[in-house]
Amino acid sequence: MKRPTKERLLEGGLAMLLKHGYNDLAIQELLVVHGIPKGSFYHHFRSKEDFAHQVIDRYMQEVHAGLDACLGDAGRPPLERVRAFFELSREKYRGEGYMGCLLGSLGQELSGVNDAFRFKIEGCFSEITARVAVCLEEARHLGALPRESDAQHMAVLLLDCWEGAALRSRLRRDPKPLNAMLDFYFRSVVR
Amino acid sequence: MKRPTKERLLEGGLAMLLKHGYNDLAIQELLVVHGIPKGSFYHHFRSKEDFAHQVIDRYMQEVHAGLDACLGDAGRPPLERVRAFFELSREKYRGEGYMGCLLGSLGQELSGVNDAFRFKIEGCFSEITARVAVCLEEARHLGALPRESDAQHMAVLLLDCWEGAALRSRLRRDPKPLNAMLDFYFRSVVR
Numbered sequence: 001m002k003r004p005t006k007e008r009l010l011e012g013g014l015a016m017l018l019k020h021g022y023n024d025l026a027i028q029e030l031l032v033v034h035g036i037p038k039g040s041f042y043h044h045f046r047s048k049e050d051f052a053h054q055v056i057d058r059y060m061q062e063v064h065a066g067l068d069a070c071l072g073d074a075g076r077p078p079l080e081r082v083r084a085f086f087e088l089s090r091e092k093y094r095g096e097g098y099m100g101c102l103l104g105s106l107g108q109e110l111s112g113v114n115d116a117f118r119f120k121i122e123g124c125f126s127e128i129t130a131r132v133a134v135c136l137e138e139a140r141h142l143g144a145l146p147r148e149s150d151a152q153h154m155a156v157l158l159l160d161c162w163e164g165a166a167l168r169s170r171l172r173r174d175p176k177p178l179n180a181m182l183d184f185y186f187r188s189v190v191r
Numbered sequence: 192m193k194r195p196t197k198e199r200l201l202e203g204g205l206a207m208l209l210k211h212g213y214n215d216l217a218i219q220e221l222l223v224v225h226g227i228p229k230g231s232f233y234h235h236f237r238s239k240e241d242f243a244h245q246v247i248d249r250y251m252q253e254v255h256a257g258l259d260a261c262l263g264d265a266g267r268p269p270l271e272r273v274r275a276f277f278e279l280s281r282e283k284y285r286g287e288g289y290m291g292c293l294l295g296s297l298g299q300e301l302s303g304v305n306d307a308f309r310f311k312i313e314g315c316f317s318e319i320t321a322r323v324a325v326c327l328e329e330a331r332h333l334g335a336l337p338r339e340s341d342a343q344h345m346a347v348l349l350l351d352c353w354e355g356a357a358l359r360s361r362l363r364r365d366p367k368p369l370n371a372m373l374d375f376y377f378r379s380v381v382r
Binding site for chain 2: 018019020021023024099100104105107108109110111112113118121122125153156157159160161162163164165166167168170171172177180181184187188191
């Protein structure tokens with residue numbers, strides 16, 4: 001059975017937004033590729049901007065599913081669970097040809113001129129760091145991080161550094177910057 | 192005396208590219224703001240793409256001047272000189288309202304679809320890290336970094352993490368992510 005039109009547009013849109021960015025994304029091309037009439041697009045989305053916001057919502061559903069799977073894995077120590085989430089993200093990037101992170105690329109492209117995107121993407125980052133911070137706090141509590149560590153602060157640092165590594169990975173189509181950054185971070189925080 | 196037209200276009204273009212990104216940059220608007228006729232633009236630049244490449248070249252001249260000033264300051268220990276370069280960059284960002292790094296924003300926006308920009312920006316990052324690595328190697332030699340440190344690797348890590356912090360700074364219009372990242376990095380590498 002064919003998936004619903006809206007689902008196909010959001011999925012196809014995610015891949016195209018990651019590659020093209022927002023301003024270079026041609027909705028017409030997306031519709032042609034998926035054989036969807038134009039009227040159908042505007043039945044589901046008010047505008048290109050509304051569409052991109054919903055693509056980000058869909059991306060965040062996947063992110064939260066990844067966080068659920070990794071951070072909730074009670075059989076592993078908390079620092080391993082945090083690292084597992086970023087390694088899962090790296091594997092997702094691999095499947096996309098190392099195009100980096102949608103939040104980072106749209107955040108860079110649009111946040112100079114569009115506050116709706118700017119606040120939305122900052123909100124996504126805050127959601128991720130809040131969940132990572134809970135797990136880092138658990139690590140601190142168990143003595144895997146120094147007692148004086150600030151879990152929220154460390155979670156923000158981790159995501160910020162990750163986003164830079166994701167950019168470099170996108171430029172080089174290469175996972176090395178991601179691995180190097182994770183190695184550095186996790187070696188540093190435990191001391 | 193009025194500065195040459197090409198200079199004014201490159202300077203104005205830098206500010207507009209940082210804010211708007213590449214695809215949202217309207218050359219016409221740039222010309223109107225600076226009172227420059229369209230024919231004059233195409234006298235100096237083959238295309239919008241050629242213009243953006245030359246804006247990046249100009250940006251890199253400033254970066255190299257900053258590296259000269261900071262890394263060449265032989266009166267300070269090498270790690271302080273490296274940090275001074277990134278603090279200088281932060282002060283430049285402050286003057287622009289914390290819009291982040293032009294290389295990072297164009298790299299994110301364009302590297303999915305345009306290999307000329309992708310390779311150019313990766314080349315700029317490589318130039319910066321090569322110079323930073325020389326200074327980190329000096330620090331290692333003087334015992335300010337552990338003997339087993341790989342200066343080139345540490346320079347790449349520093350720039351990658353910086354770029355992520357610059358994105359977050361752009362999203363929040365705030366220098367805190369930049370300062371937090373520098374504190375973390377320089378605290379971590381000396382151990």
